Each structure stands twice: as C-alpha cells, then as structure tokens.
Amino acid sequence: MKIMVCLKQVPHQDARLDIDGNGTWIKEDGIKFEINSYDTYALEEALQVKDAEEAEVVVVSIGPDRVTQSLRTALGMGADRAVHVNDAATNGSDALGIAKTLAAVAKQENPDLIYMGLMSDDGNFAAVAPMLAELLGIPHTTAAVKIERSAGSLVVDREIEGGANEVVELQTPCLVAVQSGLNQVRYASLKGIMAAKKKPLDVKTAADLGVEGQVGAGAAKVQIAKIAPPVKGDTAEILTGSNDEIVAGLMGKIKELGLL
Amino acid sequence: MGSILIVAEIQGGQIREASFELASFANAVGSATGRDVHSLVIGGSAETLADAFSKKGGGTVHLVEGDVFENYNAEAVTAAIKAAVEASGADLVLMSNTPSGWDSAPRVAAGLDAGFVSDCFKIEAEGDGIGFHRRVFNGKLDAHITSSGGIVVATVQPGATAAFEGSTDGSVSKLDVNVGDMKTKFVETKVAESKGVDLTKADVIVSGGRGVGAPEKFEEVIKPLADALGGAMGASRPVVDAGWLPHEYQVGSSGQVVTPKLYVAAGISGAIQHLVGMKGSNFIIAINKDPDAPIFEVADLGVVGDLHEVIPALTEAVKAAKG
Numbered sequence: 001m002k003i004m005v006c007l008k009q010v011p012h013q014d015a016r017l018d019i020d021g022n023g024t025w026i027k028e029d030g031i032k033f034e035i036n037s038y039d040t041y042a043l044e045e046a047l048q049v050k051d052a053e054e055a056e057v058v059v060v061s062i063g064p065d066r067v068t069q070s071l072r073t074a075l076g077m078g079a080d081r082a083v084h085v086n087d088a089a090t091n092g093s094d095a096l097g098i099a100k101t102l103a104a105v106a107k108q109e110n111p112d113l114i115y116m117g118l119m120s121d122d123g124n125f126a127a128v129a130p131m132l133a134e135l136l137g138i139p140h141t142t143a144a145v146k147i148e149r150s151a152g153s154l155v156v157d158r159e160i161e162g163g164a165n166e167v168v169e170l171q172t173p174c175l176v177a178v179q180s181g182l183n184q185v186r187y188a189s190l191k192g193i194m195a196a197k198k199k200p201l202d203v204k205t206a207a208d209l210g211v212e213g214q215v216g217a218g219a220a221k222v223q224i225a226k227i228a229p230p231v232k233g234d235t236a237e238i239l240t241g242s243n244d245e246i247v248a249g250l251m252g253k254i255k256e257l258g259l260l
Numbered sequence: 261m262g263s264i265l266i267v268a269e270i271q272g273g274q275i276r277e278a279s280f281e282l283a284s285f286a287n288a289v290g291s292a293t294g295r296d297v298h299s300l301v302i303g304g305s306a307e308t309l310a311d312a313f314s315k316k317g318g319g320t321v322h323l324v325e326g327d328v329f330e331n332y333n334a335e336a337v338t339a340a341i342k343a344a345v346e347a348s349g350a351d352l353v354l355m356s357n358t359p360s361g362w363d364s365a366p367r368v369a370a371g372l373d374a375g376f377v378s379d380c381f382k383i384e385a386e387g388d389g390i391g392f393h394r395r396v397f398n399g400k401l402d403a404h405i406t407s408s409g410g411i412v413v414a415t416v417q418p419g420a421t422a423a424f425e426g427s428t429d430g431s432v433s434k435l436d437v438n439v440g441d442m443k444t445k446f447v448e449t450k451v452a453e454s455k456g457v458d459l460t461k462a463d464v465i466v467s468g469g470r471g472v473g474a475p476e477k478f479e480e481v482i483k484p485l486a487d488a489l490g491g492a493m494g495a496s497r498p499v500v501d502a503g504w505l506p507h508e509y510q511v512g513s514s515g516q517v518v519t520p521k522l523y524v525a526a527g528i529s530g531a532i533q534h535l536v537g538m539k540g541s542n543f544i545i546a547i548n549k550d551p552d553a554p555i556f557e558v559a560d561l562g563v564v565g566d567l568h569e570v571i572p573a574l575t576e577a578v579k580a581a582k583g
Contacts, residue, residue, distance in 0.1 A: 096373070122396060122397055124379070124396055125378050130334070130365075131370035133367060134371050139335060139443040140334065142359075143362075143514075155447065159359065160449070161514070162517075163452030163507075166359070166448075167446075167447035168445065168447060170444055174443070179514075181502075184503055220375075222376065222392075224403050225391075225405065226403070228404075229401060230395070232557055233557070235556050236557075236560055236561055237561050238562045238563070239561065243569060243570065243573055244573075247570070247574050250570075253545070254522070255581070257542075258521075259463070259464060259490070
C-alpha cells in the first residue's frame with residue numbers, strides 16, 4: 001500500500017500580510033511558514049493507515065528551499081520518504097500547472113491512494129485536488145470528514161450543506177481531498193525528528209518530471225493581476241476608550257436590544 | 261466569441277437560487293461582451309425545470325437527463341459539462357461554489373485544460389476580457405484574477421449577487437452524454453442528526469473562535485456571558501476541528517446557520533464559511549485584537565481588543581444590570 005500525500009507550505013496563519021512590490025502577492029521576507037493546515041489532516045490520515053497496516057507514505061511538495069523544512073517535519077511525523085520539486089520553472093504556476101507537476105510525480109510513484117487538503121490557507125482555491133484526479137484518470141471526492149477503507153475501494157463521507165454528509169464509494173486508486181478536522185493531527189516526537197534526518201528526500205526539477213513548458217507563469221492560464229486589502233463597504237462602528245467605556249458602550253446596545 | 265455556459269444545480273426538486281445568481285453575472289457579462297448565454301441542467305428528470313430556467317436567465321438550455329444523473333456524481337457531472345461546453349461553444353463556464361460545484365468544477369477545468377478561478381464574489385467584463393474577484397488568505401485580502409485566454413471555468417460564491425430578474429428567450433434541447441464506466445458511486449445522504457444544542461432557536465449566541473485560546477476558556481469566559489444574556493454558546497470551525505467543542509456548537513456553512521437577535525463573535529477572524537452562518541443575525545458584535553479581521557465587515561459594533569478582558573467585564577455588567 002503506497003499513499004502519496006501532497007503538502008503545500010504556506011505563510012503561518014498569523015503571519016503579517018504586507019503586499020509585495022508588484023502588488024500581486026504578499027511579502028515573504030521575515031514571515032514564518034508552515035504546512036498548510038488542511039494538508040496536515042491528510043498527512044495524519046495517511047499515517048493512521050500506516051499505523052494500522054504495512055504502508056509507505058510519500059510526501060510531495062513544490063516550492064523553493066524553505067519547503068525542505070516542512071518536508072522534514074512531515075518525515076518527523078512518520079512519513080517514509082519525501083519528494084521536493086524545487087525548480088524556479090514552477091514559479092507563477094496556476095493550479096493546473098501545480099496539478100500537472102504533481103501528476104508527473106504520481107506517475108513515477110504509482111500510489112494506491114492520494115490524500116491532500118481541500119484547499120490551501122493562502123490561496124483558498126480548492127482546485128488542485130480534483131484537477132490532479134482528472135489528470136490521472138482516477139476517481140476523487142472532496143471535503144472528506146470520514147474515510148473507510150476496504151479491498152479495492154474507499155467509502156468516504158463528504159461534507160455538504162446544513163451539517164449533512166454525502167457518502168460516496170471510490171474505486172482505488174483514488175484521490176481524497178480532506179476537510180479540516182478529519183482527525184487529530186499528531187506532533188512529531190523527538191525520536192521522529194531525529195529519524196527524519198536520515199529519511200530519503202529527493203529533489204526533482206521540472207525537466208526530471210517532463211513538465212517543462214507546462215508549468216510556471218508562462219504556462220498559466222489565469223494569474224493574479226492584483227492583490228489588496230478588501231474595499232470595505234459598511235464596516236462596524238468601533239468602540240474606543242477605556243475598558244469601562246467600552247463595556248458601557250456594549251451595555252447600551254444590549255439594553256437597546258431589549259436583552260436585559 | 262465563445263458563449264457563456266451556466267451550470268445550474270437542482271436542490272430539493274428546484275433549480276436553486278445560486279443558479280439564478282449565476283444567470284445575473286452571465287447575462288451581464290454576456291450583454292457587455294456580445295456572448296450568448298447557454299445553460300446546462302442535469303437531473304434524473306428535469307425537463308420542466310429546464311424549460312422554466314431557459315426563460316428566467318438560462319437562455320439556451322442543454323438538458324442532460326438520466327438515472328445516472330439522479331444523484332450527484334463527480335464523474336457523471338464532469339462528463340455532462342464537457343459535452344455541454346462542446347455543444348455550446350462556451351469559453352466561460354460558471355458554476356456555484358456549492359459542495360457539488362467545488363467538487364467537480366476543478367475536475368472540469370483540468371479536463372478542458374482550462375483556466376480556473378473559484379469562489380468569486382464578482383465577475384464582470386473588463387477591458388477586452390473578464391475580471392474575476394475573490395478573497396484569499398481566509399478572507400483577509402482581495403485578489404483580482406485575469407485570464408490569458410482560452411476557456412475559463414469559474415465558481416461563484418452563493419449569495420454574491422442578486423438572482424436574475426427578467427426574462428430570456430430560451431429554448432431547451434436534449435444532450436446525450438455517455439458517462440462510460442464510472443469508478444465513483446453515490447451511496448447515500450446522511451442528514452444531520454439534531455443533538456443537544458439547537459442554535460437556530462437562540463435569541464442570543466456568544467461564539468468563540470481560535471482567539472479564545474484554549475478549550476477551558478470557553479467554559480471560563482464565553483459560556484458565562486452566554487448564560488448571563490440567557491443565550492447559547494457557539495463556535496467557529498477551527499475550534500471544533502481542534503476538538504475543543506463538539507460539532508453541534510459549530511456556526512457556519514457546514515454547521516448551523518443562525519439569525520439571533522444578538523450574535524457576539526469573540527476571537528473569530530471571519531472566514532467566509534463562518535460569515536455565511538451568522539451574517540443574517542439581527543445585530544452583530546465582534547471582539548478581536550486584529551483590526552483587519554474580516555469579521556468587522558459584517559459586524560454592527562466592534563471592539564478591537566482582548567476578549568479575555570472585555571468579555572468578563574461585560575459579563576459582570578450584564579449580571580449587575582439584571583440584578
């Protein structure tokens with residue numbers, strides 16, 4: 001059983017978001033990065049499979065040198081091997097370019113299952129997972145809140161509206177994009193972190209994967225023309241002053257609403 | 261010039277409101293750029309619905325019917341959309357960012373080798389092309405997306421615009437789609453069991469988010485205010501994901517959608533999935549130490565500060581006033 005887990009390294013959840021010089025992304029200097037929260041649940045799910053039976057968990061990520069740290073963290077949590085696509089040729093890829101890159105890795109790895117997060121904490125596009133499944137010609141589902149495995153298939157509960165779930169059965173090999181909260185994500189143990197240093201981390205280029213010309217800004221079909229703080233319409237009246245003045249302001253409103 | 265293809269969605273035996281919202285964007289962009297508006301209606305048996313939609317914004321409707329389309333299936337829907345794109349000559353495909361939409365739209369885009377933009381709150385003609393507007397970083401920044409040409413598949417946030425009002429000269433034609441052997445099978449829908457907390461009945465809800473900091477703080481800080489106001493406690497998704505509170509407390513698109521007299525959002529940044537669950541509230545107070553938190557855009561009254569100081573003080577004041 002081989003499970004491929006796709007991870008994206010993203011700015012830390014509380015990172016300061018300053019717009020860069022081009023106005024098309026945020027400034028990356030001086031901010032901390034972490035594994036995309038949705039992907040951590042995917043990794044945990046794969047590691048739980050590995051806890052239960054013989055399985056190889058391969059983590060894959062695309063990005064510059066700083067991505068190595070996130071891959072080592074994943075290895076420290078228990079993944080067996082990492083693949084790092086580290087090539088400036090992938091810069092400026094749209095979701096389809098990313099999916100094509102991951103598809104090339106998947107074709108080399110031939111996994112039984114591919115797990116990844118529903119969306120990334122930075123772009124929030126929620127695009128790559130279904131795209132990757134289509135490129136590989138395998139079934140998929142998204143927003144998984146429960147996964148049950150049996151011979152030859154997965155039965156997955158996917159989240160729909162109003163607190164309800166839809167249950168779908170996917171023949172393997174298949175891809176599941178997980179929803180946050182699927183499980184409780186483990187921490188890397190000290191022993192795990194030490195062992196991670198010796199686990200294989202292979203670096204690949206676009207050429208190694210045969211995707212030159214299909215990735216990067218040049219191949220992207222959509223691009224961010226501009227990123228900016230939201231144009232705010234009506235926003236809240238902000239109470240200022242001392243704590244007492246603020247509480248008095250809130251109490252005034254609560255009284256007005258007839259709630260006292 | 262390619263046409264615009266609206267992918268309508270049937271829910272509860274009706275074409276849902278979100279599809280009429282797509283029709284608004286489609287007809288506006290269509291008029292501005294000289295593109296024809298087409299639609300795709302997929303269902304077990306949907307001729308009547310297709311006919312009505314064709315006259316109310318759907319334009320030229322392609323109807324795909326069959327047992328295999330009775331329940332949502334990503335492979336079946338993807339095949340239907342690809343066939344409709346070909347039949348309509350569309351270079352812009354609009355879908356709603358609903359659980360079906362986010363599941364299949366990217367698959368369709370990859371299958372067409374197309375550009376893809378999700379969860380747009382605005383799509384409009386712009387210069388020679390089309391501008392797509394959406395939020396990134398969990399609602400904190402706006403991104404303006406453009407296409408370098410070719411087909412674009414875009415999903416639209418439900419509620420982003422008003423439903424199309426007006427009529428269109430429509431027609432319906434049947435489209436045959438062969439889905440082939442599918443490796444995906446719909447099993448069943450599990451309706452949410454209502455247990456314990458029914459937030460939809462509460463007059464007052466005091467909700468906590470990640471900013472509350474720790475599970476015990478819900479008991480120590482959030483609940484006392486909810487109790488003092490005679491209301492219920494709620495939570496944002498990250499709190500439930502972290503296991504601090506069970507799912508029944510979750511307010512949001514995949515939890516409960518609430519419209520209380522007063523909603524207090526404490527330590528909640530205001531990601532769209534949460535806002536969808538509470539922005540219909542009569543009055544919203546937000547407390548957050550980040551002045552740029554998106555929650556302040558839907559709140560009526562805000563406090564930029566530490567909820568661990570403000571809320572206990574407020575709780576005491578409420579208790580004192582009630583005597």
